[in-house]
Amino acid sequence: MVQKDLLYHKEHEWVRAEGPNATVGISDFAQDALGDIVFLEIPKVGTQLAQGDEITEIESTKTTSMLYAPVGGKIVAVNQALEDQPELINENPYGEGWIVAIEMENPKTLDQLMTASQYEAFLENEKSD
Numbered sequence: 001m002v003q004k005d006l007l008y009h010k011e012h013e014w015v016r017a018e019g020p021n022a023t024v025g026i027s028d029f030a031q032d033a034l035g036d037i038v039f040l041e042i043p044k045v046g047t048q049l050a051q052g053d054e055i056t057e058i059e060s061t062k063t064t065s066m067l068y069a070p071v072g073g074k075i076v077a078v079n080q081a082l083e084d085q086p087e088l089i090n091e092n093p094y095g096e097g098w099i100v101a102i103e104m105e106n107p108k109t110l111d112q113l114m115t116a117s118q119y120e121a122f123l124e125n126e127k128s129d
Contacts, residue, residue, distance in 0.1 A: 001028045003094045007110060008119035009070035014094065017110055022071045025098040026058070026089060029123055034060040037086045043100055047075045051109055055100060058089070067099060071109045077101035 006014040012030035016023040031037065039059040049055065051072040058065050078100050082088060089097035104110075114122060 002116045002120050002123075003028075004116045006094065006116060007070075007113035008116065008122075009068065009113055010122065011066075011068045011070075013068060013070045015070050015110065015113060016098075017104075017107070020103055020107065021076060021101050022073070022104050022110070023098050023101045024055070024067075024070060025093055026067065027119070028093050030065070031090050031093045031097070034058065034065055035062040036060055037089045040082050040086045040089070040099070042078050042080060042083050043075055045075050045078055049073060049075065049102065051112075058086075069102065070113060071102055071104050071106075073102040073105040075100050076103045 006016055008014055008027060012027045014025050014027050037058060037060045041056045043056045049069040049072055051069055053069045055067040055069050058067055079098050082099065091097065
């Protein structure tokens, strides 16, 4: 399922922009591909990120995957609940499974992300490759 009101990055992160902040998580496609998520190192509030930087690793029963910053800026909030309940990402990737909120350095970088329909087309292309 692709949530229509979000923006998406090619590495399967989603972004919900609210004013200067961007809440970030992984898409339903990504959580499904990873399988049961068992651990996630919670990043530190205040960490400065450039667009494309690694935020943290997400470990599942199948593999380990990186979470990349779809926008640059400073981490202003983290989802502490994931420390004890990383499975929230599997259960509700677009809600309780959010990972970080970033105060965007340049909100114009949102223009580089995909809309929901563009992301759906991107997923279709990935399946056919």
